[in-house]
Amino acid sequence: xxxxxxxxxxxxxxxxxxxxxxxxxxxxxxxxxxxxxxxxxxxxxxxxxxxxxxxxxxxxxxxxxxxxxxxxxxxxxxxxxxxxxxxxxxxxxx
Numbered sequence: 527x528x529x530x531x532x533x534x535x536x537x538x539x540x541x542x543x544x545x546x547x548x549x550x551x552x553x554x555x556x557x558x559x560x561x562x563x564x565x566x567x568x569x570x571x572x573x574x575x576x577x578x579x580x581x582x583x584x585x586x587x588x589x590x591x592x593x594x595x596x597x598x599x600x601x602x603x604x605x606x607x608x609x610x611x612x613x614x615x616x617x618x619x620x
Contacts, residue, residue, distance in 0.1 A: 608614070
């Protein structure tokens with residue numbers, strides 16, 4: 527029985543090596559294309575030619591800070607309460 531298992535494992539490895547050999551032979555039979563594509567590079571243009579504004583931008587309206595979130599960061603107290611089995615409660619009201 528040991529020899530049969532050994533022959534089966536060797537057969538599987540042999541089939542895999544044979545498949546890899548056929549793939550390598552197929553790749554070598556088809557040479558790569560004559561022109562290998564080259565990645566395009568962006569030209570370094572001056573800001574005046576691209577239409578962008580150099581320096582600090584001037585805006586007509588001031589930037590408004592976003593409102594604070596309901597919860598800032600991770601609520602470890604609520605997680606601990608959930609792990610203890612306490613009932614769910616909404617976020618604390620201010």
